Amino acid sequence: xxxxxxxxxxxxxxxxxxxxxxxxxxxxxxxxxxxxxxxxxxxxxxxxxxxxxxxxxxxxxxxxxxxxxxxxxxxxxxxxxxxxxxxxxxxxxxxxxxxxxxxxxxxxxxxxxxxxxxxxxxxxxxxxxxxxxxxxxxxxxxxxxxxxxxxxxxxxxxxxxxxxxxxxxxxxxxxxxxxxxxxxxxxxxxxxxxxxxxxxxxxxxxxxxxxxxxxxxxxxxxxxxxxxxxxxxxxxxxxxxxxxxxxxxxxxxxxxxxxxxxxxxxxxxxxxxxxxxxxxxxxxxxxxxxxxxxxxxxxxxxxxxxxxxxxxxxxxxxxxxxxxxxxxxxxxxxxxxxxxxxxxxxxxxxxxxxxxxxxxxxxxx
Numbered sequence: 001x002x003x004x005x006x007x008x009x010x011x012x013x014x015x016x017x018x019x020x021x022x023x024x025x026x027x028x029x030x031x032x033x034x035x036x037x038x039x040x041x042x043x044x045x046x047x048x049x050x051x052x053x054x055x056x057x058x059x060x061x062x063x064x065x066x067x068x069x070x071x072x073x074x075x076x077x078x079x080x081x082x083x084x085x086x087x088x089x090x091x092x093x094x095x096x097x098x099x100x101x102x103x104x105x106x107x108x109x110x111x112x113x114x115x116x117x118x119x120x121x122x123x124x125x126x127x128x129x130x131x132x133x134x135x136x137x138x139x140x141x142x143x144x145x146x147x148x149x150x151x152x153x154x155x156x157x158x159x160x161x162x163x164x165x166x167x168x169x170x171x172x173x174x175x176x177x178x179x180x181x182x183x184x185x186x187x188x189x190x191x192x193x194x195x196x197x198x199x200x201x202x203x204x205x206x207x208x209x210x211x212x213x214x215x216x217x218x219x220x221x222x223x224x225x226x227x228x229x230x231x232x233x234x235x236x237x238x239x240x241x242x243x244x245x246x247x248x249x250x251x252x253x254x255x256x257x258x259x260x261x262x263x264x265x266x267x268x269x270x271x272x273x274x275x276x277x278x279x280x281x282x283x284x285x286x287x288x289x290x291x292x293x294x295x296x297x298x299x300x301x302x303x304x305x306x307x308x309x310x311x312x313x314x315x316x317x318x319x320x321x322x323x324x325x326x327x328x329x330x331x332x333x334x335x336x337x338x339x340x341x342x343x344x345x346x347x348x349x350x351x352x353x354x355x356x357x358x359x360x361x362x363x364x365x
Contacts, residue, residue, distance in 0.1 A: 057123070057128050057130060058112070058123055061121050061123060061130050061132060062114075062121070064121075064132055065119060065132070066119060066132050066133055066134045066146040066147075067146065067148070068134075068146060069146050069148070069151030069152070070145070070146070070151050070152050071134065071145045071146055071154070073118065073134055073146070074118040074134055074135070074136045075118060076117045076118050076119075077117060077118065078117055079115065079117075079118075079135075079136075079137040080137065080161070081115045081135075081137050081142065081159060081161070081166075082115050082116055082117065083114070083115060083191050083192070083193050083194075084112065084113075084114045084191075084192045084193065084201075085112070085113045085114070085115075085166050085189035085190060085191055085192065086110060086111065086112050086113070086189065086190055086192055086198060086199070086200030086201045087110075087111050087113075087187055087188070087189050087190065087200055088109070088110060088111075088199045088200050088348065089106055089107060089108050089109060089111060089186065089187070090108060090270060091106060091107065091108045092107070092108050092260050092267070092269055092350075093107045093108040093109050093126050093269065093295070093348075093349075093350055094107050094108075095107060095126065095127055095293060095295055101127070101129075102176060102177065102179055103129070103131065103149040103176040103179065103180075104122075104131070104149070104175070104176045104179040104180040104182070104183045105176075105179050105183070106179070106182055106183045106186050107124070107126065108126075108269065108270070108348065108350075109124065109125060109126040109348040109349070110124070110125040110126070110199075110200040110347075110348055111123070111124055111125075111183070111200070112124075112125065112200065113184075113189055115135060118134055118135060118136065119132065119133075119134065119135070120132070120133045120134070120135045120144055125347075125348075126295055126348065126349060127295055131147060131148065131149055132147075132148070133145060133146050133147035133148075134146040137159075140158050140159055140160065141156065141157070141158060141159075141171075142156070142157040142158070142159045142168070143155065143156050143157075144156075144157070144173070144175075144180075147175055147180070149175065149176050149180075150174070150175035150176055150180070153173070153174055153175045154172075155170070155172065155173030155174075155175055155180060155181065156170075156171040156172045156173065157169060157170055157171060157173070157184070157185075158171060161191070163194075164190060164191040164194030164195040164198075165188045165189070165190060165191070165195075166188060166189040166190075166191060167188050167189075168184045168185050168189075169185060170184070170185050212300075212307055212308065212309055212310050213307070216306070216308055217306065217331075217332075218303055218308060218329050218330065218331045218332050219329070219330045219331035220308045220309055220327065220328070220329060221327075221328045221330065221362070221363075222309065222316065222325055222326075222327050222328075223317075223325055223326045223327075223328065223363065223365045224316045224317020224318075224324075224325040224365075225317045225319050225324075225325060225326070225365065226289065226291055226319060226322070226324075226326075226354075227287070227289050227326035227357060227363060228289075230326070230363055230364060230365045231364045231365060232361070232362075232363050232364040233357070233363060234285070234287060234357025234358055234359045234363055235357075235358065235359040235360060235361075236248050236251070236283075236357070236358040236359070237355045237356070237357055237358075238251045238253055238277055238355060238356045238357075238358070239253075239264040239265075239354075239355050240253065240255075240264065240265050240266035240275060240353040240354055240355055240356070241261045241262070241263065241264050241265055241266050243261060244261065244263060244264050245264050247277075248358075250279055250280070250281045251277060251278070251279045251281070251356070251358065252277065252278045252279070253275070253276070253277050253356070254275070254276055254278075255272070255274065255275035255276070256268070256271065256272040256273060256274050256275070257272065258270060258271040258272030258273075259272030259273070259274070259275060260272060260350075262352070264354070264355070265291075265292070265352055265353060265354050265355075266352075266353050267350050267351070267352050267353075268299070268341065268342070268343035268350060268351040268352075268353065269343065269345075269350040269351075270345075273342055273343040273345055274340060274341065274342045274343070275340070275341050275353050276338050276339060276340035276341070277338070277339050277340075277356035278336065278337065278338040278339075279336070279337065279358065280335065280336040280337075281358070282334045282360075283358040283359060283360060284330060284332075284359070284360055284361065284362075285328055285329070285330050285357070285358070285359040285360070285361065285362050285363065286303070286328070286329050286332075286337060286339050286356070286357070286358055287326050287327055287328035287329060287339070287356065287357040287358075287363065288301060288326070288327050288339055288341055288353060288355075288356050288357070289324070289325075289326050289353070289354040289355045289356070289357060290313050290316065290324040290325060290326075290327070290341070290351065290352065290353060290354065291322055291323070291324035291325075291352060291354040292313070292322065292323065292324060292352030292354075293321075293322070293323070293352070294314055294318075294321070294323050295314075295349060295350075296312075296313040296314050296323060296324065296349060296350060296351060296352055297312070297313065297343065297344070297345070297346075297347055297348075297349025297350060297351060298310070298311065298312050298313070298343070298344040298345075298346065298347070298349070298351075299311070299313055299341055299342060299343055299344060299351045300341075300342050300344060301327050301339065301340070301341055302338075302339070302340040302341075302342065303329045303332070303337065303338070303339050303340075304332075304337055304338055305338075305340075308327075308329060309327050310344070313325075313351060313352075324352075324354075326357065326363065328357070328362065328363055330362055339356060341353050
């Protein structure tokens with residue numbers, strides 16, 4: 001009886017460890033501080049802490065081995081399935097809809113899958129979620145077990161590998177309320193050793209190329225945090241999702257058809273990679289509030305077609321569990337003006353735009 005209790009406690013804490021590292025490991029702590037160029041942050045194209053963290057977590061996973069929760073570990077022998085695979089899930093990265101998303105939940109971005117001598121490893125690069133399990137192969141049958149998220153489950157699949165593309169068809173797998181099955185069979189996986197150029201196999205670039213010009217025709221001020229709580233917030237807000245909240249008179253919001261409405265916000269992702277606000281009203285301050293989870297990516301802001309800022313959204317600031325800031329444009333002549341946000345999308349992380357702000361005086365934090 002005592003042995004069974006100890007075993008169950010070990011299983012519990014092992015799963016808790018994977019949950020903790022999947023959530024905490026993804027937090028963009030120790031992000032680089034922006035340097036000011038005409039009031040606009042400029043970032044060096046060096047490796048970001050997020051990418052370094054991803055590499056570290058993947059390396060740790062490669063050095064880890066499964067625990068024999070309910071089943072003995074299989075022999076450490078090669079199989080015809082062995083290799084590292086990747087896929088780009090094009091569905092929205094829905095992590096902003098849950099505090100901690102369900103394990104194996106299919107979400108947009110890069111997924112990596114490895115089979116290596118009886119050990120299966122899974123890694124989701126957006127949130128740094130991971131898992132490890134045992135597997136065996138007999139003919140075209142694959143069995144998966146000893147997964148800390150479902151230690152008593154055995155998943156069974158038919159597999160096929162042709163021209164570097166792995167296809168998995170589920171026979172039976174109830175792990176994580178069927179989400180493991182849904183994830184693994186959703187689309188084919190590219191074998192990185194065969195298709196080295198496949199998206200998801202190679203590491204993303206260190207940072208988006210290009211830099212905001214040091215001399216700009218306007219003044220750009222970047223303030224971390226949520227402008228709604230500044231000492232002097234914008235006088236007028238236009239919600240990014242105009243279909244949820246109608247824009248104030250004289251302000252027009254347009255966005256890519258493929259962008260994703262979420263409450264009053266608009267999420268830039270995949271082909272839906274831009275949103276803009278225009279007005280001819282005589283405001284002297286126009287800005288945009290970028291705000292969301294700790295997994296937001298790189299964006300650039302344009303004012304009247306000129307790039308005035310680019311950077312990593314999570315580096316702007318943090319309040320409680322949210323990241324981002326307010327980018328304000330001043331010093332322009334009266335007339336029709338447009339502020340536009342574009343996702344740089346190089347690492348498949350989304351951009352969440354909360355609102356555009358308009359004032360007759362600069363905002364103050």
